[in-house]
Amino acid sequence: MASLWNNCVMKLLDESSRLGHDYESYLEKVAIENKNLQAELSKRNEELKETKHDSQEKGYRIKCLEEKLSAARDGSGSTFNLNQLLQFAINKQPSVLDCIKVIEELYADRCTILESARSSAGELKEFRDARHLLDLLVRLVTTYRDRLMCGGDSEARKVFGRNQYAAKESETVMSNKAMRNLRTFNYHGKKVEMFHHLKIGVEEDSKKTIRVHFYWDANHHKIVIGHCGKHLPVPSH
Structure with a gap:
């Protein structure tokens, strides 16, 4: 009777060991499959990002070409505007x-x-250098914007x-919340x-130094200027 009981116990232990080994193998297999799926998902996400980027870039290029075509048709290209600006700057020393x-x-x-x-x-x-500022601002909203749309x-x-x-x-500014x-x-x-930002001058003298902070609104294809004035404070100031 004892021998029969021992045999049953041994069989149960062997079966338990086998099941445990099978379960460990199953977990290892699941872990490998999960890792492969995550790698595949990451790859697909990167492909999706690239596709979205390419699509957005093509959209910018189309918009850029449409604007150039429209300007060519109605003769309202930047030359006329630049002439206006030149005359404006010649007539007087503009303020910021x-x-x-x-x-x-x-x-x-x-x-x-x-x-x-x-x-x-x-x-x-x-x-005291507003004509220089005017030149930078014109480039910002014309050539820079156009190239941003067409090439990043x-x-x-x-x-x-x-x-x-x-x-x-x-880095000192980027890491400082204030x-x-x-x-x-x-x-x-x-x-x-x-x-x-655009910048003129590196001194703290406000007669010679100015900063223009801006943001590119990709949805509306516009340069958004939030600050055009004194050099904003930095941690060392």
Whole structure:
């Protein structure tokens, strides 16, 4: 009787061991399949991102070509506007606010000037290189915007010199919440961070230095200017 009982116990233990081994093998198989599925999902997501990017880029190019074709048809290309700007700059030394206003008037279909930009421009009355600023603003809302739509920022940024444009702020600014907040502006009811900026001067002298912070609204194909005034504070200041 004891021998029979022992045999039953041994069989149960063997069966339990076999089932345990089978279960471990099953878990390993599931883990491998799960890993493969995750890799496949990641691959598909990357392909989807690339497809969306390509589609968006093609859309930008079409929009860019449509605008150029429209300008060619009605003769309202940028030459006429640039002549207006040239005459404006020759007649007087424009203020920073003058520059913002004329850009908004001539290129309303290409840019949006936020109230914060007008306010900061109005406060910087002592800046003495507004003609240079006007040139940068024109390039921003014309050539830069067009190249941005057709080829992305890596191509568009070539419109500006090395010391005229920055795609982001320094690490000390990016890692500081208070500094980021100073570069965040209200646009269509949402808080938008604007780290892209144009720059003139590196000194703290407001007669020689100005910063223009902007955002690219890809949905409306517009340059959105949130700040056009004094160099915004940085942690070291």
